[in-house]
Amino acid sequence: MSDAAQAIQRLIEIMARLRDPKDGCPWDQEQDFASIAPYAIEEAYEVADTIARQDWAALPDELGDLLLQVAYHARMAEEAGWFDFATVATMIGDKMIRRHPHVFGAAPLRPGQWEDGKAEERLTRQENGTLAGIPLGLPALLRARKLSARAARVGFDWATATEVADKVDEEIAELKAELGSGDRARIADELGDVLFTLATLARKLDLDPEDCLRQANAKFTRRFTAVEQDLATQGRTLPDATLAEMEAGWQAVKRRERQIP
Incomplete structure (x- = not known):
């Protein structure tokens, strides 16, 4: 067994132990799909944040947290008799092969191939209509x-x-x-x-509008914090300043960022 296979098997066994109704963790025992779903979204955002900060040393840990969410849901599904982790891994492997016939088959790469494949899968799932299949849970x-x-x-x-x-x-x-x-x-x-x-x-x-808004959030945070720090060097706090003074401080920070004299 490869190192990756051993590590995944170990994770699956750890998750099963945590969910064990007799000897498992009380918190893990009481969770269900609905209670765990928000953590999957949160962990995905933490992965994205780590990549945005280019913190490559932290990325394996954050990816592990995201992988745990997959193992968690797969374990609960296995307990219900629906599917297991192997089913999840097999299905995504099959999907990647199916959507890349130019790599795993003899068909040439053609424009729209990926979206056409997704459309066929939606029809198989009886998701009819142009807008069908776009997850409601997306931002x-x-x-x-x-x-x-x-x-x-x-x-x-x-x-x-x-x-x-x-x-x-x-x-x-x-x-x-x-x-x-x-x-x-x-x-x-x-x-x-x-x-x-x-x-x-x-x-x-x-x-990507989410990326644009994240950049705007980061810029606002950076500039607002700079205004606060500038006031602090004067022995003042934001509540001490008027709105006009805060706006003047904001414009000063913008000029510094743009290197305008």
Whole structure:
């Protein structure tokens, strides 16, 4: 048995021990699919964060946390008599071979091959319709991008990014028109349209809206922290400063970042 196979088998056995109804861990024993699912999402984000920070020393640990989620779900499914870890590994292996006939078969690589394969699989699962099979659990911005991309494949799309940007302006105008109404449901609906159209604009620009927002979050955090630190050198805190002073500090930080005298 290879080192990888031994390590995976060890993980499977550890998970089985943790779930053992007699000698296992009380916390692990009481978990179910619904309670564990959020951890899978959290661990996937931690993997992405580690990669974004290029912390290669930490990456194996974070990937292990993500792999544990697979082992956890597979163990609960095995207890229910549905499938086991081997089934999961076999199915993804079969899928990769099926979707890469140009590598594992004699067929030449052709445009749209991957998406065509996914469409055939959706039909096999009786998931009919252009938008079928896009997971509800995806982050909303990412799902919006995927929805608009799927619609675009059948021609429901703007011709250029500029046209989408114009649509963003239109949606913002509609949002502004509702702001004075006090109707939270209508305001939320219009704001949702703005966000959906922004996700579509990101797709049209070949950008990931989640990545764009993560970058904006990081930039805001960096600049806000710098403003706070600048005040601290003056013996002051943010609550001591007026909004105008904080804005001036913000602009000063931006000038420093851009190396503007």
